[in-house]
Amino acid sequence: MKGYMGKVLMVDLTSGNIFEEDIPDKIYENFLSGVGLGAYYLYKNIPPKADPLGPDNILGFVSGLLTGTGSVVTGRWLAVAKSPLTGGWGDSNCGGNLSPAIKQCGYDGIFFKGISEKPVYLHIDKNGPRLYDASDLWGRDAVETEEILIDRHKDKKKCSVASIGEAAEKLSLISGISNDKGRMAGRSGLGAVMGSKKLKAIVLDGDKKIEGNDKEEIKRITKEYGNKVKKASFPNKLKGSMLPTMSRVMDMGSTYSPLNGMMSIPMMKRWGTIFTNTFGLPNGDCPVKNWDGSIKDFGYSKYKYMNPDIIIKREEKKYHCYSCVIGCGGICNVSDVTRGKFKETHKPEYETVNSFGALLLNKDLDSIYYINEIMNRGTMDTISAGNTIAYAIECYENGILTEKDTDGLKLTWGNSEAIVALAKKMIKREGLGDVLADGVKKAVESIGKDSEKYAINAGGQEPGMHDPRLDPILGIHFSADPTPGRHTVGAGQYYTYMRLWEHVSWAPKVKMRTPKENNYVPSSEVAIKSVANSCIKQIVDGSGGCLFAMISGLSNWRLFDYLNAATGWNITPDDYMLIGKRMQTLRQMFNIREGIEPMSFKMHDRIAGNPPLKEGPLEGKIVPIEDMMKNHWEAFGWHKESGKPLEETIAELNITNLLNI
Amino acid sequence: MIKVRVFPGPFIDIELLDEDGFIFLSEGSTIRDLLKILRIPKIIYSIGLYTLNYNKASLKTVLENEDEFSFISPISGG
Numbered sequence: 001m002k003g004y005m006g007k008v009l010m011v012d013l014t015s016g017n018i019f020e021e022d023i024p025d026k027i028y029e030n031f032l033s034g035v036g037l038g039a040y041y042l043y044k045n046i047p048p049k050a051d052p053l054g055p056d057n058i059l060g061f062v063s064g065l066l067t068g069t070g071s072v073v074t075g076r077w078l079a080v081a082k083s084p085l086t087g088g089w090g091d092s093n094c095g096g097n098l099s100p101a102i103k104q105c106g107y108d109g110i111f112f113k114g115i116s117e118k119p120v121y122l123h124i125d126k127n128g129p130r131l132y133d134a135s136d137l138w139g140r141d142a143v144e145t146e147e148i149l150i151d152r153h154k155d156k157k158k159c160s161v162a163s164i165g166e167a168a169e170k171l172s173l174i175s176g177i178s179n180d181k182g183r184m185a186g187r188s189g190l191g192a193v194m195g196s197k198k199l200k201a202i203v204l205d206g207d208k209k210i211e212g213n214d215k216e217e218i219k220r221i222t223k224e225y226g227n228k229v230k231k232a233s234f235p236n237k238l239k240g241s242m243l244p245t246m247s248r249v250m251d252m253g254s255t256y257s258p259l260n261g262m263m264s265i266p267m268m269k270r271w272g273t274i275f276t277n278t279f280g281l282p283n284g285d286c287p288v289k290n291w292d293g294s295i296k297d298f299g300y301s302k303y304k305y306m307n308p309d310i311i312i313k314r315e316e317k318k319y320h321c322y323s324c325v326i327g328c329g330g331i332c333n334v335s336d337v338t339r340g341k342f343k344e345t346h347k348p349e350y351e352t353v354n355s356f357g358a359l360l361l362n363k364d365l366d367s368i369y370y371i372n373e374i375m376n377r378g379t380m381d382t383i384s385a386g387n388t389i390a391y392a393i394e395c396y397e398n399g400i401l402t403e404k405d406t407d408g409l410k411l412t413w414g415n416s417e418a419i420v421a422l423a424k425k426m427i428k429r430e431g432l433g434d435v436l437a438d439g440v441k442k443a444v445e446s447i448g449k450d451s452e453k454y455a456i457n458a459g460g461q462e463p464g465m466h467d468p469r470l471d472p473i474l475g476i477h478f479s480a481d482p483t484p485g486r487h488t489v490g491a492g493q494y495y496t497y498m499r500l501w502e503h504v505s506w507a508p509k510v511k512m513r514t515p516k517e518n519n520y521v522p523s524s525e526v527a528i529k530s531v532a533n534s535c536i537k538q539i540v541d542g543s544g545g546c547l548f549a550m551i552s553g554l555s556n557w558r559l560f561d562y563l564n565a566a567t568g569w570n571i572t573p574d575d576y577m578l579i580g581k582r583m584q585t586l587r588q589m590f591n592i593r594e595g596i597e598p599m600s601f602k603m604h605d606r607i608a609g610n611p612p613l614k615e616g617p618l619e620g621k622i623v624p625i626e627d628m629m630k631n632h633w634e635a636f637g638w639h640k641e642s643g644k645p646l647e648e649t650i651a652e653l654n655i656t657n658l659l660n661i
Numbered sequence: 662m663i664k665v666r667v668f669p670g671p672f673i674d675i676e677l678l679d680e681d682g683f684i685f686l687s688e689g690s691t692i693r694d695l696l697k698i699l700r701i702p703k704i705i706y707s708i709g710l711y712t713l714n715y716n717k718a719s720l721k722t723v724l725e726n727e728d729e730f731s732f733i734s735p736i737s738g739g
Contacts, residue, residue: 227715228715231712231715231716231717232712232715233717234708234709234710234733235708235709235710235717237708237709238708238710242708243735246710246735249702250670250734250735257669257675257678257682258668258682259668259669259670259734260668260729260731260732260734262715262731263668263670263712263731263732263733263734264734264735266733267733267735275735276735279735497734511680512675512678512679512680512682513675
């Protein structure tokens, strides 16, 4: 009764053998579950330099240590594997209802190696795990596949399904894995790994109990946080149309101060992530025109169409991921706007709206609903796909691509018909879409070096829709995380909200009236903050926690107390941060073993302000990213120049012994 | 005197807050008094983008010692 199940399932798709493995307590005590368990298992079992799309790569579905224990906002799962997109450690985080289903089958993780001869899916119920022929499902989209499998395995309770669509079947390196009919583990190209294994889906229908050590304490923490979230709201007088003004007011001044993360919750409850559609433009958070523009290029006359209230009018149903008390999800009726093909779609996330909106100067919201649904069904990552289309448009506008290359598509900024057509081609790997389906870095190899200046990425992965020229610490995480380009690892803003310094002895306190310019200067304080971000995010991802709960503040969402209540370990936040450091260091060790030079993950010059923007809210902003990365590595106990974990750090963290390597 | 903890938005004049965000007010002070002292922009003031101890509260509410006063502060998400 420590929250975790104590074993994993391994499925060898080449031989068809399926076996369980016990995981010793000490692994959970040192790596938690979730991403930490995944890092432990993959480091031990994937041979060095394995082909990411070959039989030696291992794909894992891991739950979180706190999932199912009675804790809240701890229902997230991760896909883990060697990434075919970056060549290094790959993980991708997703919500929905799959995470508890993994544990209800009796496992903390379900892993796959080998390659099946024909398409298969895994089904687990009270009779145990079995592989089934999926030839009839191959070629179907993820939503259809999920509906068919739920119907086929109908029981007293609805089973949980994760599946892939056409893009992943066709091994697009920017494809993901879907669950709950379109929630996506989109990052790192792990859909292609699933496709390479001919694994169409997993269907989970277990009924094992999940138990924590101190249920009463978990209940107390849950009640306290639940009450705060319930009360967190703001007056109906606040409309989406006011968000740009609010953004401007809040961005005034040259200093910032510590904030109460709980006060970010009302926005999430009202709109979900889409409030950023318009809130993020006046302050420069939203990238515009392939990261080379600003609100000057996509002004109010265009971005007003992205007003979150317009989207909310279509929201027929709100939904919460498993154990979530915030509930930022929704289902939108789009029967009249998407050429009549789809009745509904998940409320598009901000990332999708901006990737296919401001980034492409596209004001046609209807096209975004449509793209949202085809990407969900085809299981293609909207962040990478939007960035890749932005790259293609810039190539076209500058004569590198012509209509001959695009099969007649006029790939001009804001041409929504061409954007929709190209998105479809990418999912199907048709024409130019075949070149673009593997993201910008691969596309440069085909289209030519001249286009590299438009290929915005970090280590091969296209970045999330937040601009590091506004938040340089975000840029450190884009560049220095073992899985680069992700906006969900850490940021200066996250650090200010979660108030880690109230719990962790070495986390620097954000002082009142801190000059914003401090974050643009490489310093040990900035480095310690980014290290703290990395460590706490590992703990969150080892627990099944949600980023938005973390940001609401660790004095509100009491993660450390939750973990102690679930496990009975009774260790300090500093002890947990050491576990986070161990998890992050192991992920970096994975990359080093694969031959990755960490400096090669440095984000594209354009988004570091080289050259700086000439107008807009981020005019002139430069992020000295190389020095910041080096400081980050040094503060982690890794080599300052190379980014490789130092022997003494690996020894201090006892990683070699724990992995028995 | 009473001591109230203010979690500021990034937009307010915080010269009157100490390093931990506390401000000292005379007994009987209301939310309206606090907002005036902090020179809150009218848009925040009029829309009511704040909470008192995580609850909605009117401008007339009398503050008590150790109260926590927070401004709505959105964060970018994905």
